[in-house]
Amino acid sequence: ALIQTRLPHTSAALLAKTERSTRERLARIGASVTHVRTTDHREDALAAALSEAAATADLIVAIGASAIVDRRDVVPAAIVSAGGAVEHFGLPVDPGNLTLLARLGQATVVAMPGSARSPREQGSDWLLERLAAGLPVDAKTIAGFGVGGLLKEIRSRPMLRDREPPGAPKSEPVVDAILLAAGQSTRMGARNKLLEPIGDEPMIRRVAAAVRSAGIRRLVVVTGHEAGRVRDALSGLDCVFADNPDYPSGMGSSVAAGARAAFDAPDPPGAAIVCLGDMPDIGPAMLDALIANYDPQAGRTIVAAASGGQRGHPVLWDRRFADDLASLGGDAGGRDILQEHAGQVVTVEMDDDAVLHDLDTPVAFDAYRDRAGGDPAG
Template structure:
């Protein structure tokens, strides 16, 4: 691949190496330059520009990424579309990520511009979660290198699926144990087990005595694949109440104690065909702890022995790590949490291709253009500023918003899809001297979005608790708008094509909070004549009014 600075007039057909701002708008890096592009660049005062040209045996960045990702795809991983030199791989089902670290390192040593990144080995994943990503650093790469990396990467990443299990939950109680505590523990344990494919079919509560607990264990052993036990007091020794009861019931204690904190006082045992996991008091909380590591490996049919458990120690200090994706100094007791600074991005650049010759954003709704109705609602929320991204018929959209308190960001790449518009809006919001803490991305074709909906997203935003992406939902289905913490600025500004933020949501699924709204306005968009007609009939709206 050739790379360097050339006279602007000689760059037709080359790949633009760095974004350029012209009077017509911003030309993104990676763009194949046309005569019109070169005229705009020259008009902006650039007589030379940095470009790349692929050699005959080179693959462009997207083809190279797709080829390597195809070698990684399997029964447990699917490859997404390649864009901007990146191709992601997603889990086809829930389970644990299996990663051959030596194999990944070997693939990454072949050529510095061809990279493979994965989740840590044995990370729990849900269906459609991002597991690995192939990124081509340069605009192209020799086909031979790509094939060598593809061969080296094949089979290095997969998912060990959780098998379906039946489970029993047994809790013990002492005189001071409250019903509320037992109920809370049952709820959190059901959720914990459901994450690894185990459905609780039997629940027992007994006195914290060896004999009655042994009876309860014997009763459920034949009916459950997994028995979870949470005692009223922690296990202090192999001869304590819970392990002693397991032995009385005919079971065998296999291991007591984990080098994982929280979760040190976890016990693993066998009782007939059932596996018994006795969990400490920390398991009453949904927070990750050592018992989860056992449950995940057991559900994925991976070996769990003394050697495996000894290896838990590296990375086993969980306090203040996974549960807080971004650490910050604690506020003093009683301190009021500061109100976040939030901007809004309103996407209004689309071509309305399903509307024929009409621009859906300018269609009358409630006596005004739909885009003005949406913009007014967004501006009335508790946001600092509103940025409207324009593209198709930008002048008419600006006219429709005349007099509203908003600023505009033009997206010259709007024909490529929503991703480029999100990127343009994110740049306008975050690449400023005073970026906000977060930004809410809104769609211009959702006419019934209300200020209270955006305010609800802001109210549920809490980066200190890991609530860094907040999405509106209705009936359990995620919709729009979506609030994004500032830490995702680089991800948003690098979007392209028509993918929007879906890949980022999947990659950071653990930080996504959904806020259920009172109606389905967060799911309802208008993008066809039929949709407009149905909406008007249902609302009594007269477009001629």
């Protein structure tokens, strides 16, 4: 059984992502999920869900909306309230050190930390593997996990271990840009908004040229709908292309395609700025401002453009979020990741509100051209 708890800000997309990764994790040990429940992050609500699951499940995986701090926290308290007992809290393994092991009736309960939302190996996997094999999991066994317990670094860690030593001169970050140009422009009717003229060039070329002029190393353009025409519009521009065959499913799939192209390259960047192809007034100075405020050593790992206190685009993402971005799909953008890592988000106020506005209807285009003194497209 899988039980997740939610807080008011917990999104459906994050819960769905966690369910997918948990099903994959359990499938690797020959287990399957037959019972799924989401409940509020309260002791009474979780206790009721645990009791219900324990009636039929041999193994209960619980993932809370908030990390377990001690044995009096919501998750362990709910287990005890349901009639269970906590057998062990904490593993000498990182990531996964905040894993909890308990018994509830005939069921084993493994409460996993937030790092388990990623499919990467972590301490809970070691526990699950032994349980699936019928091997003992006692205090001595768990203590033995400490040998080799520092696993491969997870990119989502607020501060990675391979940081430069204190006092070392700060190196210039290597930053790529990902430009989303795969959408279907459904609100434009038969017209492709990215190819609409702004001045004497297609909008997508205007945006791509501005992004290319910023202090980035490489520009990755994600194509999908009318990919050939978009590529032609960018002919001669210094960029590489990443095709997204799943573009009809929504923007999330394009972000994922761009993240894979950027961060899985032989020479991946330290960070990438995700830009939208339908924001014609995004300028290179805006991207440079994001780069200037990016400081992974200080925990400033997500940097978003803003205007009037409202967050917009572009958004810079440190490489530690590559897996999260690459797992997006459908219409889900990076909002859930931003919520999950709110403490690492820095917003940079821009001089105008261009970072808040895109062009996606004929009326919007005509109004934009009127303001700029141009002629509406026929």
